[in-house]
Amino acid sequence: xxxxxxxxxxxxxxxxxxxxxxxxxxxxxxxxxxxxxxxxxxxxxxxxxxxxxxxxxxxxxxxxxxxxxxxxxxxxxxxxxxxxxxxxxxxxxxxxxxxxxxxxxxxxxxxxxxxxxxxxxxxxxxxxxxxxxxxxxxxxxxxxxxxxxxxxxxxxxxxxxxxxxxxxxxxxxxxxxxxxxxxxxxxxxxxxxxxxxxxxxxxxxxxxxxxxxxxxxxxxxxxxxxxxxxxxxxxxxxxxxxxxxxxxxxxxxxxxxxxxxxxxxxxxxxxxxxxxxxxxxxxxx
Ligand code: C5P
Numbered sequence: 001x002x003x004x005x006x007x008x009x010x011x012x013x014x015x016x017x018x019x020x021x022x023x024x025x026x027x028x029x030x031x032x033x034x035x036x037x038x039x040x041x042x043x044x045x046x047x048x049x050x051x052x053x054x055x056x057x058x059x060x061x062x063x064x065x066x067x068x069x070x071x072x073x074x075x076x077x078x079x080x081x082x083x084x085x086x087x088x089x090x091x092x093x094x095x096x097x098x099x100x101x102x103x104x105x106x107x108x109x110x111x112x113x114x115x116x117x118x119x120x121x122x123x124x125x126x127x128x129x130x131x132x133x134x135x136x137x138x139x140x141x142x143x144x145x146x147x148x149x150x151x152x153x154x155x156x157x158x159x160x161x162x163x164x165x166x167x168x169x170x171x172x173x174x175x176x177x178x179x180x181x182x183x184x185x186x187x188x189x190x191x192x193x194x195x196x197x198x199x200x201x202x203x204x205x206x207x208x209x210x211x212x213x214x215x216x217x218x219x220x221x222x223x224x225x226x227x228x229x230x231x232x233x234x235x236x237x238x239x240x241x242x243x244x245x246x247x248x249x250x251x252x253x254x255x256x257x258x259x260x261x262x263x264x265x266x267x268x269x270x271x272x273x274x275x276x277x278x279x280x281x282x283x284x285x
Contacts (some may be wrong), residue, residue: 098249107140212244
């Protein structure tokens with residue numbers, strides 16, 4: 001028996017850091033949405049007590065460092081399952097890009113195991129398991145457009161964001177989320193105005209213009225300081241006529257939004273000379 005799951009990438013329309021918490025994490029408010037750039041995972045249960053993960057990207061670890069591996073191990077331990085699982089990941093989402101690739105794969109794995117091993121877990125139970133793997137996994141369990149808060153565990157679906165094209169530019173830079181959060185000084189937040197509630201209201205009002213005016217990411221300043229080239233990509237996208245431009249997650253992917261396909265395609269073509277990986281995607285519900 002084979003079980004196939006589609007695992008879409010996420011983008012951040014906003015990422016507000018409210019404050020640093022006692023537990024060392026940051027209290028966040030974010031608007032996230034799914035796009036049609038996706039990994040595909042094929043699961044095959046096996047009798048032997050083994051976890052085997054294969055991918056089409058040779059540089060990706062397939063051992064305990066892989067989120068899919070972690071999700072299977074967690075479920076096997078919690079439910080005392082002594083058979084195994086073989087997983088093939090067809091990876092299309094850029095890695096370490098701020099697009100939640102590892103988290104969406106982990107969420108797809110929890111969905112698949114819930115079905116294959118008849119665990120009968122409801123959404124809250126799946127979210128709890130997901131949170132043990134990473135703070136972006138709970139959102140990925142739900143997908144669509146959502147208001148996400150806390151460390152990432154509170155996921156409240158909202159109206160789908162207005163349909164548009166998203167150009168994604170991911171230069172050859174690897175960013176560690178942990179390092180970026182660590183480098184964020186509370187002082188840098190003093191002049192930062194949280195935008196998530198404004199963007200939520202714009203989405204509820206189906207007001208695309210207002211939404212793109214308030215795209216925002218509190219981590220941009222930190223990631224741009226370390227990689228000034230990203231600022232150049234952002235400015236280029238604005239100059240080329242994108243309606244709004246922001247960074248996704250802790251970066252380095254820069255997102256440009258447009259309702260006009262030919263403009264988005266033109267920007268996509270222009271950026272390909274400057275940036276290693278460039279994609280054009282649609283928002284999905
Ligand atoms: O959960 P995940 O492994 O994606 O988080 C990576 C790191 O980002 C955490 O170890 C933590 O340092 C930081 N983080 C944070 N506040 C959050 C989420 C993540 O400080 N709300």
